[in-house]
Amino acid sequence: MRLAGFYLFAALVALLPVLFPDNYFVIVIGASAGLHVILAVGLNLLMGYAGQISLGHAAFFGMGAYASAILTTRFGWPSLLALAAGLVATGAIAWLLARPILRLRGHYLAMATLGFGIIVHVIMVQATRWTGGPDGLAGIPPLNLFGWSVEGDLQWYGVIVAAMLLALWLALNLVDSQVGRALRAVHGSEFAAQMMGVDTGRAKTQVFVVSALFAAFAGSLFAHQQAFVSPDSFNLTISVELVTMVVLGGMASTFGAACGAIALTLLHQGLVVFEDYEMLIHGALLMAVMIFLPQGLFVGLSQGAQRLWVTLRQES
Amino acid sequence: MPFDSPLTANPAPARGEEILLEVTGLSSSYGPVRAIHQADLHIYAGELVAIVGGNGAGKTTLLHTLSGLHPVSSGHIQFAGQNITRWPPHRIVAAGICQVLEGRQVFAPLSVEDNLRLGAYRQHRDLAWVRQETEHVYTLFPILAERRQQLAGTLSGGQQQMLAIGRALLGRPRLLLLDEPSMGLAPLLVEEIFQVIVELNGRGVTILLVEQNARAALAIARRGYILETGRIAKTAPAAELLADDDVRRAYLGY
Numbered sequence: 001m002r003l004a005g006f007y008l009f010a011a012l013v014a015l016l017p018v019l020f021p022d023n024y025f026v027i028v029i030g031a032s033a034g035l036h037v038i039l040a041v042g043l044n045l046l047m048g049y050a051g052q053i054s055l056g057h058a059a060f061f062g063m064g065a066y067a068s069a070i071l072t073t074r075f076g077w078p079s080l081l082a083l084a085a086g087l088v089a090t091g092a093i094a095w096l097l098a099r100p101i102l103r104l105r106g107h108y109l110a111m112a113t114l115g116f117g118i119i120v121h122v123i124m125v126q127a128t129r130w131t132g133g134p135d136g137l138a139g140i141p142p143l144n145l146f147g148w149s150v151e152g153d154l155q156w157y158g159v160i161v162a163a164m165l166l167a168l169w170l171a172l173n174l175v176d177s178q179v180g181r182a183l184r185a186v187h188g189s190e191f192a193a194q195m196m197g198v199d200t201g202r203a204k205t206q207v208f209v210v211s212a213l214f215a216a217f218a219g220s221l222f223a224h225q226q227a228f229v230s231p232d233s234f235n236l237t238i239s240v241e242l243v244t245m246v247v248l249g250g251m252a253s254t255f256g257a258a259c260g261a262i263a264l265t266l267l268h269q270g271l272v273v274f275e276d277y278e279m280l281i282h283g284a285l286l287m288a289v290m291i292f293l294p295q296g297l298f299v300g301l302s303q304g305a306q307r308l309w310v311t312l313r314q315e316s
Numbered sequence: 317m318p319f320d321s322p323l324t325a326n327p328a329p330a331r332g333e334e335i336l337l338e339v340t341g342l343s344s345s346y347g348p349v350r351a352i353h354q355a356d357l358h359i360y361a362g363e364l365v366a367i368v369g370g371n372g373a374g375k376t377t378l379l380h381t382l383s384g385l386h387p388v389s390s391g392h393i394q395f396a397g398q399n400i401t402r403w404p405p406h407r408i409v410a411a412g413i414c415q416v417l418e419g420r421q422v423f424a425p426l427s428v429e430d431n432l433r434l435g436a437y438r439q440h441r442d443l444a445w446v447r448q449e450t451e452h453v454y455t456l457f458p459i460l461a462e463r464r465q466q467l468a469g470t471l472s473g474g475q476q477q478m479l480a481i482g483r484a485l486l487g488r489p490r491l492l493l494l495d496e497p498s499m500g501l502a503p504l505l506v507e508e509i510f511q512v513i514v515e516l517n518g519r520g521v522t523i524l525l526v527e528q529n530a531r532a533a534l535a536i537a538r539r540g541y542i543l544e545t546g547r548i549a550k551t552a553p554a555a556e557l558l559a560d561d562d563v564r565r566a567y568l569g570y
Binding site for chain 1: 406
């Protein structure tokens with residue numbers, strides 16, 4: 001029962017390509033939304049559940065992507081090994097960073113993560129010899145899963161959706177575990193959490209690393225899917241957008257974060273037709289959601305639907 | 317006051333009692349400001365001890381220093397034969413000191429049940445014990461059993477205090493630290509909470525009770541400490557403190 005929503009969602013995304021065969025929009029935008037879901041769900045563990053902000057999450061996304069790109073193009077590593085190496089490296093960096101950075105709170109933590117994101121971006125641009133600099137790295141080989149080379153939009157949709165479901169499932173289980181309760185305790189009151197016997201420093205470090213791993217995983221897939229990476233995909237704007245997805249969907253709700261990621265991806269696509277006015281409408285919509293649905297789209301709308309249902313039943 | 321007769325039966329310390337907590341020369345500061353100055357105190361296993369004092373006397377800081385939430389500047393804390401000075405809070409909790417924080421601090425967006433589960437964070441492998449102790453908490457506070465699915469943030473102040481105490485009990489305390497359990501509660505509720513404190517003590521939980529409500533606290537405690545501007549000004553059996561002229565004038569208001 002606990003995972004009923006998950007199975008429903010899984011069935012829905014599996015049916016999409018059947019319902020809309022050969023539909024570019026569904027398959028390509030769907031894959032892009034799927035990557036965003038992995039990123040947002042991971043960031044939500046840190047932001048929504050543990051209550052710690054990160055304005056530099058694109059850095060971890062980029063680390064995964066560049067690890068795969070560099071190891072496969074320059075060193076000829078198999079793609080899965082490169083992906084694993086990217087996860088290990090990103091996890092290690094996140095772990096080293098977590099202890100000093102997570103002692104900070106609120107605005108200070110925001111500033112520190114922001115600085116980290118900028119540093120990583122600068123390295124991507126400046127370390128030309130490794131990263132190809134502003135031009136990026138092209139010619140990344142396709143993802144090879146035990147002999148199956150992932151090619152074409154439909155195959156990529158399948159792989160990314162599977163990865164997204166794995167991420168969702170992991171997040172849902174994590175949240176409902178002892179660790180998840182500890183994180184929510186840290187969010188509620190760090191003192192009270194400590195008085196429950198939670199090692200808050202350790203709990204925050206763990207969730208920071210897990211969150212970074214989600215991002216690096218999405219980054220590796222992204223690099224192979226696009227066959228090209230450049231620093232533009234991992235700059236501050238992307239970090240802010242990831243935070244927006246989490247807040248937009250509804251914090252401290254895994255489906256909320258997923259919902260926010262999908263909504264924002266669709267919004268970008270839908271607004272392309274307005275060209276110059278895209279950013280304007282984008283910003284106005286975000287403001288409207290925050291004013292009228294402060295708990296986020298997912299939580300706000302599902303509560304609204306519940307209220308409507310109750311009213312309708314009372315009237316009939 | 318309702319705290320008279322049956323509750324004031326403070327047994328005299330039995331010979332050969334085990335000292336559970338011994339604090340010697342404890343000091344702690346906020347930057348250059350010294351909040352606790354050379355405090356000495358001890359608690360025997362099974363005792364109910366009260367620390368009373370006015371606003372800003374350092375009561376909360378003292379408790380926070382004992383449970384590791386606030387750093388020790390100097391001094392020594394010995395608990396159950398171990399030197400726990402400068403231990404991190406989660407280790408101190410694991411050793412058996414559980415604190416009910418001032419102002420309850422329940423986890424508002426979580427249900428009553430989840431709050432209790434979090435209380436058992438260190439105990440979660442001993443499921444049978446957790447289930448039994450949870451039932452015990454629900455017997456102590458039947459209202460919590462009725463509202464086990466309700467979000468803790470929607471409980472009244474008194475119910476939140478009950479939940480905070482219940483949550484601490486699930487940490488399997490050998491020493492329970494209570495910080496101002498009467499704060500902001502109606503007199504009837506204060507009485508109810510204090511009766512539970514006495515009951516818990518009767519079941520063998522050692523309790524250190526910190527209170528501004530000196531009369532209520534000293535009425536149920538065996539011994540008391542008076543804390544004034546970070547120093548232990550006086551210590552005596554609670555009954556003596558209640559009868560002391562200075563204490564009466566300063567803290568009991570008559």
